[in-house]
Amino acid sequence: MASFFQHLRYMLVSNPVTLLAFSLFALLLLIAIFGPSLVPYDPLASAATGALKPPSLQHWFGTDQVGRDVFSRVIVATRLDLLISFSAVALSFFVGTALGAVSGFWGGWTDRILGRLLDTIMAFPLFVLAMGIVAASGNTIENIVIATAIINLPFYARVARAEVSVRRNAGWVLAAKLSGNHDARILFARVVPNILPPMMVQISLNMGWAILNAAGLSFIGLGVRPPTPEWGIMVAEGASYIVSGEWWLALFPGLALMIAVFTFNLMGDGLRDLVDPARRT
Amino acid sequence: MSRLIVVLSRLGQALPTLLGILVVTFLMTRALPGDPAAFFAGPAATTESIAEVRAKLGLDQPLPVQFVDYLADLLRGNLGQSLSTGQPVLSDLAQRLPASLELTLVALVLSVSIAVPLGVLAALKQDTWVDQLCRFIVTAGVSLPTFFTGLVLVYVFYYLLGIAPSPLGRIDIISLPPPRVTGFYLIDAPLAGEWQTTWSALKQLALPSITLALFTLAPLARMTRASMLQALGSDFIRTAKACGLRSSKVLFSYALRNALLPVVTTLGMVFSFSLGANVLVEKVFSWPGIGSYAIEALVASDYAAVQGFVLAMAVLFVVLNLCVDIAYTLIDPRLKIDG
Numbered sequence: 001m002a003s004f005f006q007h008l009r010y011m012l013v014s015n016p017v018t019l020l021a022f023s024l025f026a027l028l029l030l031i032a033i034f035g036p037s038l039v040p041y042d043p044l045a046s047a048a049t050g051a052l053k054p055p056s057l058q059h060w061f062g063t064d065q066v067g068r069d070v071f072s073r074v075i076v077a078t079r080l081d082l083l084i085s086f087s088a089v090a091l092s093f094f095v096g097t098a099l100g101a102v103s104g105f106w107g108g109w110t111d112r113i114l115g116r117l118l119d120t121i122m123a124f125p126l127f128v129l130a131m132g133i134v135a136a137s138g139n140t141i142e143n144i145v146i147a148t149a150i151i152n153l154p155f156y157a158r159v160a161r162a163e164v165s166v167r168r169n170a171g172w173v174l175a176a177k178l179s180g181n182h183d184a185r186i187l188f189a190r191v192v193p194n195i196l197p198p199m200m201v202q203i204s205l206n207m208g209w210a211i212l213n214a215a216g217l218s219f220i221g222l223g224v225r226p227p228t229p230e231w232g233i234m235v236a237e238g239a240s241y242i243v244s245g246e247w248w249l250a251l252f253p254g255l256a257l258m259i260a261v262f263t264f265n266l267m268g269d270g271l272r273d274l275v276d277p278a279r280r281t
Numbered sequence: 282m283s284r285l286i287v288v289l290s291r292l293g294q295a296l297p298t299l300l301g302i303l304v305v306t307f308l309m310t311r312a313l314p315g316d317p318a319a320f321f322a323g324p325a326a327t328t329e330s331i332a333e334v335r336a337k338l339g340l341d342q343p344l345p346v347q348f349v350d351y352l353a354d355l356l357r358g359n360l361g362q363s364l365s366t367g368q369p370v371l372s373d374l375a376q377r378l379p380a381s382l383e384l385t386l387v388a389l390v391l392s393v394s395i396a397v398p399l400g401v402l403a404a405l406k407q408d409t410w411v412d413q414l415c416r417f418i419v420t421a422g423v424s425l426p427t428f429f430t431g432l433v434l435v436y437v438f439y440y441l442l443g444i445a446p447s448p449l450g451r452i453d454i455i456s457l458p459p460p461r462v463t464g465f466y467l468i469d470a471p472l473a474g475e476w477q478t479t480w481s482a483l484k485q486l487a488l489p490s491i492t493l494a495l496f497t498l499a500p501l502a503r504m505t506r507a508s509m510l511q512a513l514g515s516d517f518i519r520t521a522k523a524c525g526l527r528s529s530k531v532l533f534s535y536a537l538r539n540a541l542l543p544v545v546t547t548l549g550m551v552f553s554f555s556l557g558a559n560v561l562v563e564k565v566f567s568w569p570g571i572g573s574y575a576i577e578a579l580v581a582s583d584y585a586a587v588q589g590f591v592l593a594m595a596v597l598f599v600v601l602n603l604c605v606d607i608a609y610t611l612i613d614p615r616l617k618i619d620g
Contacts, residue, residue: 120301124595127557129305132591135579136309212426216561219428220576235429239565242436243447254429262424 018270024263032079041069043076043229052246062248064234065241073229074252080224081231081260084141085210088148093203095149096156097192103157104164105187111161118154126151130213134222144223148213152206159202163195205268208261215257231257287610295603302595307351310588311344360592361585365578370589374571378593379464380451381570385559387467387486388493389551396498397544400505401537404513415502423499427558431492431565438488446484448566456481489566496558497551504547505540512540545609552601556594 013019041059047067055062061070103111121129133147164187167173176186215232217223224230226237231253238250326334335341339350354360360370403415431448438445446453451466456478459470466482512518513536521531560572567573571590578586 116297116301119298120305122553123298123302123599124305124591125553125556125598127560128591128594131560131575131579132306132309132587135584135587135591139579208424215426216428216557219426219561220564221580232426232428235426235432239428239432242432243440245436245440247436247440250429250432254426254432257426258424258429261426262421265420265424 017266021263021266021270024259025267028078028082028260028263031075032082035075035078039069039072039075041072043068043073044227045069052241052249054246055248061252062246064237064249068227070234070248070252073234074231074256077229077231077234077253078256078260080228081211081215081257084145084214084223085148085207088145088214089152089203089207089210091145091149092152092156092206093199096153097160097195097199099153100157100160100162101164101187101192101195104161105168105183105191107165114157114161118157121150121154127213127216130217131220131222134217139222141223144214144217147217148210151213152210155206156199156202159198160195163198164191167191167194201268201272204264204271208264208268211257211261211264284611288607291603291606291610295599298599299596302592302599303352303355304348306588306592306595307348309591310351310584311347360589363578363586363589364583365581365586370586373574373586374589374593377569377571377574380568381559381563381572383451383465383467384486384489384493384562384568384570385555388490388555389497391490392494392497392501392551392555395494396501397505397541399498400502400544401509401540403502403506404509405532407510412506415506419499419502422495425495426561427492427496428561428565430495431489431562434488434492435565445488446481448488450567450569451482451485452478453481453485489562489568492565493555493558493562497555500547500551500554501544504544508543509536509540512536515539542609542612545605548605549602552598552605556598 045068047063049067050059050063051065051067053059053063053067059069059071061074064070064073099114103114124132130147130151133150134143137143137146168191173186173191176190177183181190214223215230215235218230218232219236221233221236224233226233234253235250235257238246238248238253241247241249332341339347342350358371360374362368363370363373366373399415399418403412406412435445435448439447452458459466459473459475459478462469462472467479467486470476470479470482518531518536521535522528559570560575562568563570563572564576571593575587575590577583578590
């Protein structure tokens with residue numbers, strides 16, 4: 001464990017971009033946890049007199065069409081956006097890892113059926129499939145989470161399957177079998193913990209994409225309903241004011257979204273360096 | 282192995298995929314919230330009339346029977362009736378498909394023609410500032426939400442600079458659409474000799490296609506760089522260099538040709554990306570394609586239209602992948618040696 005932290009520190013110092021990504025991630029988490037109790041204005045309180053004001057000292061990001069403070073709304077939205085994408089990614093991680101591990105470990109028919117199932121998911125343009133799922137199952141936030149989880153499932157299942165199948169006949173697995181362990185116990189207590197590092201990399205590479213998807217769905221009017229502050233829907237509401245020059249309505253939530261996605265993409269690259277044994281010193 | 286057999290077997294492989302798509306879209310139509318029979322029977326319906334409508338729609342049959350009915354309907358081209366436009370979904374989609382295809386294809390051509398040179402350049406100047414800059418552009422491009430990029434472009438080029446037309450549709454308000462031959466304005470307008478209209482359509486198309494191209498740039502440039510590096514490091518390039526061939530000959534005839542094959546296979550992922558992003562871009566630019574049709578249908582809870590859209594997109598995706606695969610089979614020189 002000590003050597004792990006040493007390596008972590010070495011990596012962060014030697015690669016400033018990764019350090020930046022981790023700091024941004026910490027900042028996002030802090031905002032998501034404490035943001036709602038720190039914002040200067042109520043994100044839902046409208047003020048007819050102060051509508052569509054450009055950014056000022058009083059309203060850092062300006063005010064929107066009904067006079068709500070854009071800064072407070074962007075900050076408060078962080079929690080919901082991260083919550084949607086975290087739960088979607090967690091769902092596809094657990095289900096995908098379990099399915100992939102089972103089909104990689106036992107092979108045979110389970111493997112073939114699962115492979116066909118994943119191919120069918122991948123046969124759709126993924127965002128379009130998510131739209132269809134939400135349309136068919138009802139327009140709620142839970143269904144946005146489920147749809148995002150389903151379209152990301154194949155990525156996790158494939159990585160898990162590949163990682164488990166290379167370990168299936170490893171010496172230590174055979175030894176565990178020989179000493180009388182049950183197959184399921186070997187798989188979930190011994191093999192799965194070993195494939196966690198590559199799965200972690202997959203998570204952080206996938207997280208940015210999950211946020212983009214969820215925000216895209218709410219941009220076209222699915223899931224989150226106004227007036228709930230959420231980045232995608234705020235950009236959608238601000239879109240009609242862009243052509244008349246009120247740029248701050250769409251710009252700030254869009255920037256927040258972009259920074260979140262950028263953070264996760266950079267962190268994915270950094271984490272890959274961390275768990276890749278070839279680069280470990 | 283003859284090429285014809287390869288192509289035919291590839292066509293055969295698409296069949297199970299197509300079946301899978303049909304099963305999923307069928308299950309989606311059955312998972313609708315609410316009872317379609319109660320919906321079609323109207324608000325004043327009694328229990329008997331709902332049951333009658335249910336029998337008429339075939340909803341009282343077991344699922345496999347319903348699936349066969351669904352397939353039969355599809356074969357007749359019956360995708361149902363759109364509630365919001367009152368037209369058959371199929372004709373609505375056919376009407377709007379060319380707009381989406383024109384946008385997607387122009388964006389793809391644009392993206393490929395930027396990404397491939399960018400990737401090659403990054404590979405040639407590996408680990409220099411050029412390479413780093415390419416990496417930065419590529420990572421930034423994939424982190425940008427498409428709808429946000431589109432809005433920023435509208436703000437800068439329409440509101441601030443005033444060089445782009447207003448983001449409302451395929452053609453400006455004063456021009457009339459050209460007579461419909463293919464539905465692609467960029468083909469129809471020159472055919473009719475309407476150069477003014479061509480120019481207008483081109484201007485309208487510029488921003489949305491750039492937005493879409495920026496999003497698909499990243500995977501293509503990354504893949505080109507990686508496969509170009511691999512090609513440049515291989516033995517046959519070293520041999521070609523050692524034999525004293527001109528470096529331009531080595532680069533373009535040998536390295537690039539080999540490097541492009543893996544790039545062609547990543548096009549599948551790129552199609553998936555761009556068909557999805559297409560929906561968002563169409564909304565931002567009020568583009569009258571099937572994406573904005575689906576969004577309107579979603580808002581109006583017009584399910585037949587949404588299902589038709591999902592099916593059309595999935596079939597389009599399969600066909601695009603099939604075309605790429607067949608092209609790949611045809612240009613792969615290794616198959617020529619075998620045959």
